[in-house]
Amino acid sequence: GIQVEQSPPDLILQEGANSTLRCNFSDSVNNLQWFHQNPWGQLINLFYIPSGTKQNGRLSATTVATERYSLLYISSSQTTDSGVYFCAVESRRYSTLTFGKGTMLLVSP
Amino acid sequence: SAVISQKPSRDICQRGTSLTIQCQVDSQVTMMFWYRQQPGQSLTLIATANQGSEATYESGFVIDKFPISRPNLTFSTLTVSNMSPEDSSIYLCSVEQSGSAGELFFGEGSRLTVL
Numbered sequence A: 001g002i003q004v005e006q007s008p009p010d011l012i013l014q015e016g017a018n019s020t021l022r023c024n025f026s027d028s029v030n031n032l033q034w035f036h037q038n039p040w041g042q043l044i045n046l047f048y049i050p051s052g053t054k055q056n057g058r059l060s061a062t063t064v065a066t067e068r069y070s071l072l073y074i075s076s077s078q079t080t081d082s083g084v085y086f087c088a089v090e091s092r093r094y095s096t097l098t099f100g101k102g103t104m105l106l107v108s109p
Numbered sequence B: 001s002a003v004i005s006q007k008p009s010r011d012i013c014q015r016g017t018s019l020t021i022q023c024q025v026d027s028q029v030t031m032m033f034w035y036r037q038q039p040g041q042s043l044t045l046i047a048t049a050n051q052g053s054e055a056t057y058e059s060g061f062v063i064d065k066f067p068i069s070r071p072n073l074t075f076s077t078l079t080v081s082n083m084s085p086e087d088s089s090i091y092l093c094s095v096e097q098s099g100s101a102g103e104l105f106f107g108e109g110s111r112l113t114v115l
Helices: none
Strands: A004-007 A010-014 A019-025 A029-037 A043-048 A052-056 A059-064 A069-074 A083-091 A097-099 A103-108 B004-007 B010-013 B019-025 B029-037 B043-049 B068-072 B075-080 B089-097 B104-106 B110-114
Touching (some): A004 A083, A010 A019, A019 A029, A019 A083, A019 A103, A029 A069, A043 B104, A069 A083, A097 B043, B004 B089, B019 B029, B029 B075, B043 B075
Parallel strands (some): A010 A103, B010 B110
Antiparallel strands (some): A004 A019, A019 A069, A029 A043, A052 A059, A083 A097, A083 A103, B004 B019, B019 B075, B029 B043, B029 B089, B089 B104
16 A cells, blocks of 8 residues: 655644644555644644645645655644644555554644 | 534443444535544554445454444444454544545544453
């Protein structure tokens, strides 16, 4: 199946700092999503972005499908941004979503 | 997006027992999936719940251990059978809505602890 690698595995930020999370994948994709899992375990959809760039408030994402990576940008981070960020992809060969191992983000006041 | 409700939200179970998790969606959806998230780990797909037919299981998951039902387009159940402590996980229901181009949405999850 498709391989999904996220980096960094852990990240600690001071409130107000910016960060970039990366997702590399090993095959062409039909679907790529970014999720935030809050401390209570709820998975929140951030972006559906198989290609291109999207922005939603302080968050934005870019997927360069031809180079098989996606980036999630968090600007002016807040303590409520803490949690685990997952990238999940669906390859063109396998029609199920495969998750990366996630980036655990801690934003301290 | 669809509202996805899971029950129970959490439970503590005894070794050897079975528990059924319910997933209810407030609108008809094309695809429903069940995922498992073991402590500190990522999400792993257990199976695709097929309406009116047997679920499609991923490698490493079998029907005897994780029987799944999907009697209609808005409801599915996952049973975790003959539980052991290794089954302690969050179990998540996921749906793909009609016309959503493959975007998945998740329920709140069911956090099971097996003693």
